[in-house]
Amino acid sequence: MNTHVVLGGNGSAGRATVAALIAKGLDVVSVSRTSAAPSGARSAVANLLDLAQTRAAVDRASVVYLAAGLPYSTKAWRAQWPVVMRNTIAAARDSGAHLVFLDNVYPYGQVDGPMTEQTPYRPTTGKGRLRLELIRMLQSATDGGFGATIVRSADFYGPGVATSVFNTFVIDNVVAGKPPVWMFDASHRHSMTFVPDLGEALALVGTTPAAQGRTWHAPTATPALTGEQLMLLATGGARPVRTMSRFTVRLGGLFVPTARETLELSYQNTSDYVFDSSAIERELGLVPTSYEEGIARSLKAARSGASAAAR
Known part of the structure:
Protein backbone atom coordinates (compact mmCIF):
# COMPACT_ATOMS: atom_id res chain seq x y z
CA MET A 1 0.00 0.00 0.00
CA ASN A 2 1.18 3.53 -0.81
CA THR A 3 1.25 4.82 2.78
CA HIS A 4 2.41 8.29 3.79
CA VAL A 5 3.47 8.72 7.41
CA VAL A 6 3.63 12.19 8.95
CA LEU A 7 5.80 12.41 12.07
CA GLY A 8 4.50 15.29 14.15
CA GLY A 9 1.07 14.98 12.60
CA ASN A 10 -0.63 16.98 15.35
CA GLY A 11 1.61 20.03 14.93
CA SER A 12 0.75 22.95 12.68
CA ALA A 13 2.87 21.87 9.72
CA GLY A 14 2.00 18.22 10.30
CA ARG A 15 -1.74 18.88 10.25
CA ALA A 16 -1.41 20.88 7.04
CA THR A 17 0.62 18.09 5.45
CA VAL A 18 -1.86 15.44 6.53
CA ALA A 19 -4.73 17.50 5.09
CA ALA A 20 -2.93 17.96 1.77
CA LEU A 21 -2.15 14.23 1.50
CA ILE A 22 -5.73 13.25 2.36
CA ALA A 23 -6.97 15.63 -0.34
CA LYS A 24 -4.88 13.57 -2.79
CA GLY A 25 -6.78 10.45 -1.74
CA LEU A 26 -3.78 8.80 -0.08
CA ASP A 27 -3.50 6.48 2.89
CA VAL A 28 -2.11 8.70 5.65
CA VAL A 29 -0.82 7.91 9.13
CA SER A 30 -0.48 10.79 11.60
CA VAL A 31 2.12 10.07 14.26
CA SER A 32 2.27 11.95 17.54
CA ARG A 33 2.64 11.39 21.27
CA THR A 34 -1.15 11.16 21.63
CA SER A 35 -3.76 9.12 19.81
CA ALA A 36 -5.57 12.09 18.27
CA ALA A 37 -5.32 12.41 14.49
CA PRO A 38 -6.72 14.83 11.92
CA SER A 39 -9.93 13.65 10.28
CA GLY A 40 -9.32 11.15 7.51
CA ALA A 41 -5.95 9.93 8.78
CA ARG A 42 -5.05 6.86 10.76
CA SER A 43 -3.41 7.52 14.12
CA ALA A 44 -0.19 6.11 15.55
CA VAL A 45 1.44 6.94 18.87
CA ALA A 46 5.23 7.12 19.09
CA ASN A 47 8.02 8.87 20.93
CA LEU A 48 10.55 9.72 18.22
CA LEU A 49 13.34 9.56 20.79
CA ASP A 50 12.70 5.81 20.92
CA LEU A 51 14.03 3.88 17.91
CA ALA A 52 11.71 0.90 18.31
CA GLN A 53 8.63 3.13 18.53
CA THR A 54 9.76 5.14 15.51
CA ARG A 55 10.33 1.98 13.49
CA ALA A 56 6.88 0.69 14.40
CA ALA A 57 5.27 3.99 13.42
CA VAL A 58 6.77 4.08 9.92
CA ASP A 59 6.62 0.35 9.19
CA ARG A 60 5.69 -0.25 5.52
CA ALA A 61 5.61 3.47 4.74
CA SER A 62 6.44 4.61 1.22
CA VAL A 63 7.13 8.22 2.25
CA VAL A 64 7.91 9.61 5.72
CA TYR A 65 7.54 13.31 6.52
CA LEU A 66 9.55 14.60 9.47
CA ALA A 67 7.48 17.62 10.52
CA ALA A 68 7.82 17.20 14.27
CA GLY A 69 8.57 20.08 16.61
CA LEU A 70 10.61 20.06 19.81
CA PRO A 71 10.60 22.48 22.76
CA TYR A 72 12.07 25.81 21.60
CA SER A 73 15.31 25.52 23.52
CA THR A 74 18.88 25.18 22.25
CA LYS A 75 19.61 22.79 25.11
CA ALA A 76 16.61 20.60 24.25
CA TRP A 77 17.40 20.72 20.54
CA ARG A 78 21.00 19.72 21.16
CA ALA A 79 19.95 16.75 23.27
CA GLN A 80 16.99 15.56 21.22
CA TRP A 81 17.14 16.56 17.55
CA PRO A 82 20.13 14.37 16.57
CA VAL A 83 18.40 11.39 18.23
CA VAL A 84 15.15 12.10 16.40
CA MET A 85 16.97 12.43 13.08
CA ARG A 86 19.00 9.25 13.56
CA ASN A 87 15.90 7.29 14.54
CA THR A 88 13.87 8.66 11.63
CA ILE A 89 16.58 7.89 9.08
CA ALA A 90 17.03 4.36 10.44
CA ALA A 91 13.28 3.68 10.51
CA ALA A 92 12.65 5.13 7.04
CA ARG A 93 15.59 3.18 5.60
CA ASP A 94 14.28 -0.06 7.14
CA SER A 95 10.89 0.60 5.58
CA GLY A 96 12.37 1.51 2.21
CA ALA A 97 10.69 4.91 2.47
CA HIS A 98 11.71 8.27 1.09
CA LEU A 99 12.19 10.91 3.81
CA VAL A 100 10.91 14.48 3.45
CA PHE A 101 12.38 16.76 6.11
CA LEU A 102 10.83 20.09 7.09
CA ASP A 103 13.66 22.53 7.78
CA ASN A 104 13.97 26.25 8.56
CA VAL A 105 16.34 29.04 7.54
CA TYR A 106 18.57 28.99 10.64
CA PRO A 107 21.48 27.24 8.84
CA TYR A 108 21.82 30.21 6.48
CA GLY A 109 22.65 32.65 9.26
CA GLN A 110 22.27 36.33 8.44
CA VAL A 111 21.94 36.80 4.68
CA ASP A 112 22.48 39.98 2.69
CA GLY A 113 19.82 39.64 0.01
CA PRO A 114 17.15 37.04 -0.77
CA MET A 115 17.59 33.53 0.62
CA THR A 116 17.49 30.88 -2.13
CA GLU A 117 18.16 27.15 -2.23
CA GLN A 118 21.71 28.03 -3.29
CA THR A 119 22.43 30.29 -0.31
CA PRO A 120 25.49 28.90 1.52
CA TYR A 121 25.17 27.60 5.05
CA ARG A 122 26.81 30.04 7.46
CA PRO A 123 25.02 29.62 10.79
CA THR A 124 25.91 32.08 13.52
CA THR A 125 23.77 30.68 16.35
CA GLY A 126 23.58 27.48 18.36
CA LYS A 127 20.24 26.61 16.80
CA GLY A 128 21.57 27.27 13.31
CA ARG A 129 24.62 25.08 13.85
CA LEU A 130 22.40 22.30 15.19
CA ARG A 131 20.12 22.49 12.15
CA LEU A 132 23.18 22.29 9.89
CA GLU A 133 24.27 19.18 11.79
CA LEU A 134 20.91 17.59 10.95
CA ILE A 135 21.37 18.44 7.28
CA ARG A 136 24.82 16.83 7.33
CA MET A 137 23.30 13.71 8.88
CA LEU A 138 20.82 13.54 6.01
CA GLN A 139 23.56 14.09 3.44
CA SER A 140 25.65 11.28 4.93
CA ALA A 141 22.65 8.96 4.80
CA THR A 142 21.89 9.78 1.16
CA ASP A 143 25.52 9.09 0.22
CA GLY A 144 24.67 5.52 1.16
CA GLY A 145 21.73 5.35 -1.24
CA PHE A 146 19.00 6.55 1.12
CA GLY A 147 16.48 8.97 -0.40
CA ALA A 148 15.74 12.31 1.28
CA THR A 149 14.32 15.70 0.33
CA ILE A 150 14.36 18.96 2.29
CA VAL A 151 11.53 21.48 2.23
CA ARG A 152 12.51 24.73 3.92
CA SER A 153 10.11 27.31 5.32
CA ALA A 154 10.44 30.94 6.31
CA ASP A 155 8.81 32.06 9.56
CA PHE A 156 5.34 30.61 9.35
CA TYR A 157 1.83 31.70 10.26
CA MET A 192 6.38 34.62 6.09
CA THR A 193 5.18 31.22 4.85
CA PHE A 194 1.47 30.41 5.11
CA VAL A 195 1.23 26.99 6.79
CA PRO A 196 -1.42 25.52 4.43
CA ASP A 197 0.95 26.36 1.55
CA LEU A 198 3.76 24.61 3.43
CA GLY A 199 1.62 21.50 3.82
CA GLU A 200 0.84 21.53 0.09
CA ALA A 201 4.55 21.76 -0.70
CA LEU A 202 5.50 18.87 1.57
CA ALA A 203 2.73 16.70 0.14
CA LEU A 204 3.56 17.55 -3.47
CA VAL A 205 7.26 16.84 -3.06
CA GLY A 206 6.48 13.59 -1.26
CA THR A 207 4.25 12.41 -4.10
CA THR A 208 6.36 13.63 -7.04
CA PRO A 209 9.40 11.38 -7.61
CA ALA A 210 10.97 13.88 -10.02
CA ALA A 211 10.99 16.51 -7.26
CA GLN A 212 12.75 14.33 -4.71
CA GLY A 213 16.36 14.32 -3.68
CA ARG A 214 16.92 18.08 -3.51
CA THR A 215 16.12 21.12 -1.37
CA TRP A 216 13.06 23.29 -1.99
CA HIS A 217 11.84 26.54 -0.50
CA ALA A 218 8.14 26.35 0.35
CA PRO A 219 5.91 28.77 -1.59
CA THR A 220 5.99 32.14 0.13
CA ALA A 221 4.24 35.34 -0.93
CA THR A 222 6.07 38.19 -2.60
CA PHE A 275 12.81 34.29 1.28
CA ASP A 276 12.80 33.34 -2.41
CA SER A 277 10.52 30.44 -3.39
CA SER A 278 10.52 31.02 -7.14
CA ALA A 279 11.99 27.57 -7.89
CA ILE A 280 9.08 25.56 -6.46
CA GLU A 281 6.60 27.98 -8.00
CA ARG A 282 8.20 27.74 -11.42
CA GLU A 283 9.05 24.03 -11.48
CA LEU A 284 6.17 22.50 -9.52
CA GLY A 285 3.47 25.07 -10.16
CA LEU A 286 2.69 25.99 -6.57
CA VAL A 287 1.22 29.46 -6.00
CA PRO A 288 1.68 31.06 -2.56
CA THR A 289 -1.25 32.58 -0.73
CA SER A 290 -1.07 36.38 -0.60
Missing part, protein backbone atom coordinates in the same frame (compact mmCIF):
# COMPACT_ATOMS: atom_id res chain seq x y z
CA GLY A 158 -1.73 30.65 9.56
CA PRO A 159 -5.09 29.60 11.00
CA GLY A 160 -4.65 28.16 14.48
CA VAL A 161 -0.84 28.13 14.36
CA ALA A 162 -0.13 28.45 18.07
CA THR A 163 3.67 28.33 17.72
CA SER A 164 3.86 31.28 15.33
CA VAL A 165 5.25 34.53 16.72
CA PHE A 166 3.12 36.43 14.21
CA ASN A 167 -0.02 34.63 15.32
CA THR A 168 0.76 35.23 18.99
CA PHE A 169 1.72 38.90 18.88
CA VAL A 170 -0.24 40.15 15.89
CA ILE A 171 -3.24 37.95 15.07
CA ASP A 172 -4.20 37.11 18.67
CA ASN A 173 -3.63 40.68 19.84
CA VAL A 174 -5.87 42.11 17.13
CA VAL A 175 -8.63 39.62 17.93
CA ALA A 176 -8.33 40.54 21.63
CA GLY A 177 -8.64 44.26 20.79
CA LYS A 178 -4.99 45.00 21.55
CA PRO A 179 -2.38 46.68 19.34
CA PRO A 180 -0.27 44.20 17.35
CA VAL A 181 3.40 43.96 18.32
CA TRP A 182 6.50 43.31 16.19
CA MET A 183 9.88 42.18 17.50
CA PHE A 184 12.77 44.68 17.48
CA ASP A 185 12.35 46.66 14.24
CA ALA A 186 9.22 46.79 12.07
CA SER A 187 10.86 48.77 9.26
CA HIS A 188 12.55 45.77 7.61
CA ARG A 189 11.02 43.41 5.07
CA HIS A 190 10.10 40.01 6.49
CA SER A 191 8.88 36.99 4.52
CA PRO A 223 6.97 40.91 -2.29
CA ALA A 224 8.15 40.58 1.29
CA LEU A 225 6.43 43.24 3.37
CA THR A 226 7.79 45.17 6.33
CA GLY A 227 6.69 44.28 9.83
CA GLU A 228 4.67 47.48 9.94
CA GLN A 229 2.91 46.67 6.66
CA LEU A 230 2.04 43.19 7.91
CA MET A 231 0.62 44.56 11.15
CA LEU A 232 -1.44 47.15 9.28
CA LEU A 233 -2.88 44.40 7.09
CA ALA A 234 -4.04 42.69 10.28
CA THR A 235 -5.61 45.85 11.69
CA GLY A 236 -7.16 47.02 8.44
CA GLY A 237 -4.85 50.01 8.48
CA ALA A 238 -5.70 51.06 12.01
CA ARG A 239 -3.07 52.21 14.47
CA PRO A 240 -1.38 51.99 16.90
CA VAL A 241 1.02 49.21 16.00
CA ARG A 242 3.90 48.60 18.36
CA THR A 243 7.45 47.31 18.46
CA MET A 244 8.97 45.28 21.27
CA SER A 245 12.49 46.47 22.11
CA ARG A 246 15.47 44.22 22.69
CA PHE A 247 15.51 45.40 26.32
CA THR A 248 11.90 44.31 26.79
CA VAL A 249 12.58 40.90 25.26
CA ARG A 250 15.70 40.48 27.39
CA LEU A 251 13.74 41.42 30.50
CA GLY A 252 10.97 39.01 29.53
CA GLY A 253 13.57 36.30 29.11
CA LEU A 254 14.16 36.37 32.85
CA PHE A 255 10.69 34.91 33.28
CA VAL A 256 9.76 33.36 29.92
CA PRO A 257 12.38 30.97 28.51
CA THR A 258 11.00 31.25 24.96
CA ALA A 259 11.66 35.00 24.95
CA ARG A 260 15.24 34.39 26.00
CA GLU A 261 15.67 31.86 23.20
CA THR A 262 14.68 34.41 20.55
CA LEU A 263 17.52 36.80 21.32
CA GLU A 264 20.25 34.91 19.48
CA LEU A 265 18.13 35.10 16.31
CA SER A 266 17.33 38.80 16.63
CA TYR A 267 19.18 39.48 13.35
CA GLN A 268 16.10 38.09 11.60
CA ASN A 269 14.17 41.16 12.77
CA THR A 270 16.90 43.79 12.66
CA SER A 271 17.65 43.41 8.95
CA ASP A 272 15.73 42.34 5.85
CA TYR A 273 14.59 38.70 5.88
CA VAL A 274 13.61 37.85 2.33
CA TYR A 291 -0.47 38.07 2.74
CA GLU A 292 -3.86 39.74 2.45
CA GLU A 293 -5.67 36.41 2.14
CA GLY A 294 -3.47 34.55 4.62
CA ILE A 295 -3.86 37.15 7.34
CA ALA A 296 -7.63 37.38 6.73
CA ARG A 297 -7.96 33.60 7.08
CA SER A 298 -5.82 33.61 10.21
CA LEU A 299 -7.94 36.35 11.78
CA LYS A 300 -11.15 34.51 10.91
CA ALA A 301 -9.89 31.31 12.57
CA ALA A 302 -8.71 33.18 15.66
CA ARG A 303 -12.06 34.97 16.02
CA SER A 304 -13.90 31.68 15.63
CA GLY A 305 -11.72 30.13 18.31
CA ALA A 306 -12.23 33.04 20.67
CA SER A 307 -16.00 32.90 20.15
CA ALA A 308 -16.07 29.17 20.84
CA ALA A 309 -14.00 29.62 24.00
CA ALA A 310 -16.36 32.36 25.21
CA ARG A 311 -19.32 30.00 24.83
Whole structure:
Protein backbone atom coordinates (compact mmCIF):
# COMPACT_ATOMS: atom_id res chain seq x y z
CA MET A 1 0.00 0.00 0.00
CA ASN A 2 1.18 3.53 -0.81
CA THR A 3 1.25 4.82 2.78
CA HIS A 4 2.41 8.29 3.79
CA VAL A 5 3.47 8.72 7.41
CA VAL A 6 3.63 12.19 8.95
CA LEU A 7 5.80 12.41 12.07
CA GLY A 8 4.50 15.29 14.15
CA GLY A 9 1.07 14.98 12.60
CA ASN A 10 -0.63 16.98 15.35
CA GLY A 11 1.61 20.03 14.93
CA SER A 12 0.75 22.95 12.68
CA ALA A 13 2.87 21.87 9.72
CA GLY A 14 2.00 18.22 10.30
CA ARG A 15 -1.74 18.88 10.25
CA ALA A 16 -1.41 20.88 7.04
CA THR A 17 0.62 18.09 5.45
CA VAL A 18 -1.86 15.44 6.53
CA ALA A 19 -4.73 17.50 5.09
CA ALA A 20 -2.93 17.96 1.77
CA LEU A 21 -2.15 14.23 1.50
CA ILE A 22 -5.73 13.25 2.36
CA ALA A 23 -6.97 15.63 -0.34
CA LYS A 24 -4.88 13.57 -2.79
CA GLY A 25 -6.78 10.45 -1.74
CA LEU A 26 -3.78 8.80 -0.08
CA ASP A 27 -3.50 6.48 2.89
CA VAL A 28 -2.11 8.70 5.65
CA VAL A 29 -0.82 7.91 9.13
CA SER A 30 -0.48 10.79 11.60
CA VAL A 31 2.12 10.07 14.26
CA SER A 32 2.27 11.95 17.54
CA ARG A 33 2.64 11.39 21.27
CA THR A 34 -1.15 11.16 21.63
CA SER A 35 -3.76 9.12 19.81
CA ALA A 36 -5.57 12.09 18.27
CA ALA A 37 -5.32 12.41 14.49
CA PRO A 38 -6.72 14.83 11.92
CA SER A 39 -9.93 13.65 10.28
CA GLY A 40 -9.32 11.15 7.51
CA ALA A 41 -5.95 9.93 8.78
CA ARG A 42 -5.05 6.86 10.76
CA SER A 43 -3.41 7.52 14.12
CA ALA A 44 -0.19 6.11 15.55
CA VAL A 45 1.44 6.94 18.87
CA ALA A 46 5.23 7.12 19.09
CA ASN A 47 8.02 8.87 20.93
CA LEU A 48 10.55 9.72 18.22
CA LEU A 49 13.34 9.56 20.79
CA ASP A 50 12.70 5.81 20.92
CA LEU A 51 14.03 3.88 17.91
CA ALA A 52 11.71 0.90 18.31
CA GLN A 53 8.63 3.13 18.53
CA THR A 54 9.76 5.14 15.51
CA ARG A 55 10.33 1.98 13.49
CA ALA A 56 6.88 0.69 14.40
CA ALA A 57 5.27 3.99 13.42
CA VAL A 58 6.77 4.08 9.92
CA ASP A 59 6.62 0.35 9.19
CA ARG A 60 5.69 -0.25 5.52
CA ALA A 61 5.61 3.47 4.74
CA SER A 62 6.44 4.61 1.22
CA VAL A 63 7.13 8.22 2.25
CA VAL A 64 7.91 9.61 5.72
CA TYR A 65 7.54 13.31 6.52
CA LEU A 66 9.55 14.60 9.47
CA ALA A 67 7.48 17.62 10.52
CA ALA A 68 7.82 17.20 14.27
CA GLY A 69 8.57 20.08 16.61
CA LEU A 70 10.61 20.06 19.81
CA PRO A 71 10.60 22.48 22.76
CA TYR A 72 12.07 25.81 21.60
CA SER A 73 15.31 25.52 23.52
CA THR A 74 18.88 25.18 22.25
CA LYS A 75 19.61 22.79 25.11
CA ALA A 76 16.61 20.60 24.25
CA TRP A 77 17.40 20.72 20.54
CA ARG A 78 21.00 19.72 21.16
CA ALA A 79 19.95 16.75 23.27
CA GLN A 80 16.99 15.56 21.22
CA TRP A 81 17.14 16.56 17.55
CA PRO A 82 20.13 14.37 16.57
CA VAL A 83 18.40 11.39 18.23
CA VAL A 84 15.15 12.10 16.40
CA MET A 85 16.97 12.43 13.08
CA ARG A 86 19.00 9.25 13.56
CA ASN A 87 15.90 7.29 14.54
CA THR A 88 13.87 8.66 11.63
CA ILE A 89 16.58 7.89 9.08
CA ALA A 90 17.03 4.36 10.44
CA ALA A 91 13.28 3.68 10.51
CA ALA A 92 12.65 5.13 7.04
CA ARG A 93 15.59 3.18 5.60
CA ASP A 94 14.28 -0.06 7.14
CA SER A 95 10.89 0.60 5.58
CA GLY A 96 12.37 1.51 2.21
CA ALA A 97 10.69 4.91 2.47
CA HIS A 98 11.71 8.27 1.09
CA LEU A 99 12.19 10.91 3.81
CA VAL A 100 10.91 14.48 3.45
CA PHE A 101 12.38 16.76 6.11
CA LEU A 102 10.83 20.09 7.09
CA ASP A 103 13.66 22.53 7.78
CA ASN A 104 13.97 26.25 8.56
CA VAL A 105 16.34 29.04 7.54
CA TYR A 106 18.57 28.99 10.64
CA PRO A 107 21.48 27.24 8.84
CA TYR A 108 21.82 30.21 6.48
CA GLY A 109 22.65 32.65 9.26
CA GLN A 110 22.27 36.33 8.44
CA VAL A 111 21.94 36.80 4.68
CA ASP A 112 22.48 39.98 2.69
CA GLY A 113 19.82 39.64 0.01
CA PRO A 114 17.15 37.04 -0.77
CA MET A 115 17.59 33.53 0.62
CA THR A 116 17.49 30.88 -2.13
CA GLU A 117 18.16 27.15 -2.23
CA GLN A 118 21.71 28.03 -3.29
CA THR A 119 22.43 30.29 -0.31
CA PRO A 120 25.49 28.90 1.52
CA TYR A 121 25.17 27.60 5.05
CA ARG A 122 26.81 30.04 7.46
CA PRO A 123 25.02 29.62 10.79
CA THR A 124 25.91 32.08 13.52
CA THR A 125 23.77 30.68 16.35
CA GLY A 126 23.58 27.48 18.36
CA LYS A 127 20.24 26.61 16.80
CA GLY A 128 21.57 27.27 13.31
CA ARG A 129 24.62 25.08 13.85
CA LEU A 130 22.40 22.30 15.19
CA ARG A 131 20.12 22.49 12.15
CA LEU A 132 23.18 22.29 9.89
CA GLU A 133 24.27 19.18 11.79
CA LEU A 134 20.91 17.59 10.95
CA ILE A 135 21.37 18.44 7.28
CA ARG A 136 24.82 16.83 7.33
CA MET A 137 23.30 13.71 8.88
CA LEU A 138 20.82 13.54 6.01
CA GLN A 139 23.56 14.09 3.44
CA SER A 140 25.65 11.28 4.93
CA ALA A 141 22.65 8.96 4.80
CA THR A 142 21.89 9.78 1.16
CA ASP A 143 25.52 9.09 0.22
CA GLY A 144 24.67 5.52 1.16
CA GLY A 145 21.73 5.35 -1.24
CA PHE A 146 19.00 6.55 1.12
CA GLY A 147 16.48 8.97 -0.40
CA ALA A 148 15.74 12.31 1.28
CA THR A 149 14.32 15.70 0.33
CA ILE A 150 14.36 18.96 2.29
CA VAL A 151 11.53 21.48 2.23
CA ARG A 152 12.51 24.73 3.92
CA SER A 153 10.11 27.31 5.32
CA ALA A 154 10.44 30.94 6.31
CA ASP A 155 8.81 32.06 9.56
CA PHE A 156 5.34 30.61 9.35
CA TYR A 157 1.83 31.70 10.26
CA GLY A 158 -1.73 30.65 9.56
CA PRO A 159 -5.09 29.60 11.00
CA GLY A 160 -4.65 28.16 14.48
CA VAL A 161 -0.84 28.13 14.36
CA ALA A 162 -0.13 28.45 18.07
CA THR A 163 3.67 28.33 17.72
CA SER A 164 3.86 31.28 15.33
CA VAL A 165 5.25 34.53 16.72
CA PHE A 166 3.12 36.43 14.21
CA ASN A 167 -0.02 34.63 15.32
CA THR A 168 0.76 35.23 18.99
CA PHE A 169 1.72 38.90 18.88
CA VAL A 170 -0.24 40.15 15.89
CA ILE A 171 -3.24 37.95 15.07
CA ASP A 172 -4.20 37.11 18.67
CA ASN A 173 -3.63 40.68 19.84
CA VAL A 174 -5.87 42.11 17.13
CA VAL A 175 -8.63 39.62 17.93
CA ALA A 176 -8.33 40.54 21.63
CA GLY A 177 -8.64 44.26 20.79
CA LYS A 178 -4.99 45.00 21.55
CA PRO A 179 -2.38 46.68 19.34
CA PRO A 180 -0.27 44.20 17.35
CA VAL A 181 3.40 43.96 18.32
CA TRP A 182 6.50 43.31 16.19
CA MET A 183 9.88 42.18 17.50
CA PHE A 184 12.77 44.68 17.48
CA ASP A 185 12.35 46.66 14.24
CA ALA A 186 9.22 46.79 12.07
CA SER A 187 10.86 48.77 9.26
CA HIS A 188 12.55 45.77 7.61
CA ARG A 189 11.02 43.41 5.07
CA HIS A 190 10.10 40.01 6.49
CA SER A 191 8.88 36.99 4.52
CA MET A 192 6.38 34.62 6.09
CA THR A 193 5.18 31.22 4.85
CA PHE A 194 1.47 30.41 5.11
CA VAL A 195 1.23 26.99 6.79
CA PRO A 196 -1.42 25.52 4.43
CA ASP A 197 0.95 26.36 1.55
CA LEU A 198 3.76 24.61 3.43
CA GLY A 199 1.62 21.50 3.82
CA GLU A 200 0.84 21.53 0.09
CA ALA A 201 4.55 21.76 -0.70
CA LEU A 202 5.50 18.87 1.57
CA ALA A 203 2.73 16.70 0.14
CA LEU A 204 3.56 17.55 -3.47
CA VAL A 205 7.26 16.84 -3.06
CA GLY A 206 6.48 13.59 -1.26
CA THR A 207 4.25 12.41 -4.10
CA THR A 208 6.36 13.63 -7.04
CA PRO A 209 9.40 11.38 -7.61
CA ALA A 210 10.97 13.88 -10.02
CA ALA A 211 10.99 16.51 -7.26
CA GLN A 212 12.75 14.33 -4.71
CA GLY A 213 16.36 14.32 -3.68
CA ARG A 214 16.92 18.08 -3.51
CA THR A 215 16.12 21.12 -1.37
CA TRP A 216 13.06 23.29 -1.99
CA HIS A 217 11.84 26.54 -0.50
CA ALA A 218 8.14 26.35 0.35
CA PRO A 219 5.91 28.77 -1.59
CA THR A 220 5.99 32.14 0.13
CA ALA A 221 4.24 35.34 -0.93
CA THR A 222 6.07 38.19 -2.60
CA PRO A 223 6.97 40.91 -2.29
CA ALA A 224 8.15 40.58 1.29
CA LEU A 225 6.43 43.24 3.37
CA THR A 226 7.79 45.17 6.33
CA GLY A 227 6.69 44.28 9.83
CA GLU A 228 4.67 47.48 9.94
CA GLN A 229 2.91 46.67 6.66
CA LEU A 230 2.04 43.19 7.91
CA MET A 231 0.62 44.56 11.15
CA LEU A 232 -1.44 47.15 9.28
CA LEU A 233 -2.88 44.40 7.09
CA ALA A 234 -4.04 42.69 10.28
CA THR A 235 -5.61 45.85 11.69
CA GLY A 236 -7.16 47.02 8.44
CA GLY A 237 -4.85 50.01 8.48
CA ALA A 238 -5.70 51.06 12.01
CA ARG A 239 -3.07 52.21 14.47
CA PRO A 240 -1.38 51.99 16.90
CA VAL A 241 1.02 49.21 16.00
CA ARG A 242 3.90 48.60 18.36
CA THR A 243 7.45 47.31 18.46
CA MET A 244 8.97 45.28 21.27
CA SER A 245 12.49 46.47 22.11
CA ARG A 246 15.47 44.22 22.69
CA PHE A 247 15.51 45.40 26.32
CA THR A 248 11.90 44.31 26.79
CA VAL A 249 12.58 40.90 25.26
CA ARG A 250 15.70 40.48 27.39
CA LEU A 251 13.74 41.42 30.50
CA GLY A 252 10.97 39.01 29.53
CA GLY A 253 13.57 36.30 29.11
CA LEU A 254 14.16 36.37 32.85
CA PHE A 255 10.69 34.91 33.28
CA VAL A 256 9.76 33.36 29.92
CA PRO A 257 12.38 30.97 28.51
CA THR A 258 11.00 31.25 24.96
CA ALA A 259 11.66 35.00 24.95
CA ARG A 260 15.24 34.39 26.00
CA GLU A 261 15.67 31.86 23.20
CA THR A 262 14.68 34.41 20.55
CA LEU A 263 17.52 36.80 21.32
CA GLU A 264 20.25 34.91 19.48
CA LEU A 265 18.13 35.10 16.31
CA SER A 266 17.33 38.80 16.63
CA TYR A 267 19.18 39.48 13.35
CA GLN A 268 16.10 38.09 11.60
CA ASN A 269 14.17 41.16 12.77
CA THR A 270 16.90 43.79 12.66
CA SER A 271 17.65 43.41 8.95
CA ASP A 272 15.73 42.34 5.85
CA TYR A 273 14.59 38.70 5.88
CA VAL A 274 13.61 37.85 2.33
CA PHE A 275 12.81 34.29 1.28
CA ASP A 276 12.80 33.34 -2.41
CA SER A 277 10.52 30.44 -3.39
CA SER A 278 10.52 31.02 -7.14
CA ALA A 279 11.99 27.57 -7.89
CA ILE A 280 9.08 25.56 -6.46
CA GLU A 281 6.60 27.98 -8.00
CA ARG A 282 8.20 27.74 -11.42
CA GLU A 283 9.05 24.03 -11.48
CA LEU A 284 6.17 22.50 -9.52
CA GLY A 285 3.47 25.07 -10.16
CA LEU A 286 2.69 25.99 -6.57
CA VAL A 287 1.22 29.46 -6.00
CA PRO A 288 1.68 31.06 -2.56
CA THR A 289 -1.25 32.58 -0.73
CA SER A 290 -1.07 36.38 -0.60
CA TYR A 291 -0.47 38.07 2.74
CA GLU A 292 -3.86 39.74 2.45
CA GLU A 293 -5.67 36.41 2.14
CA GLY A 294 -3.47 34.55 4.62
CA ILE A 295 -3.86 37.15 7.34
CA ALA A 296 -7.63 37.38 6.73
CA ARG A 297 -7.96 33.60 7.08
CA SER A 298 -5.82 33.61 10.21
CA LEU A 299 -7.94 36.35 11.78
CA LYS A 300 -11.15 34.51 10.91
CA ALA A 301 -9.89 31.31 12.57
CA ALA A 302 -8.71 33.18 15.66
CA ARG A 303 -12.06 34.97 16.02
CA SER A 304 -13.90 31.68 15.63
CA GLY A 305 -11.72 30.13 18.31
CA ALA A 306 -12.23 33.04 20.67
CA SER A 307 -16.00 32.90 20.15
CA ALA A 308 -16.07 29.17 20.84
CA ALA A 309 -14.00 29.62 24.00
CA ALA A 310 -16.36 32.36 25.21
CA ARG A 311 -19.32 30.00 24.83
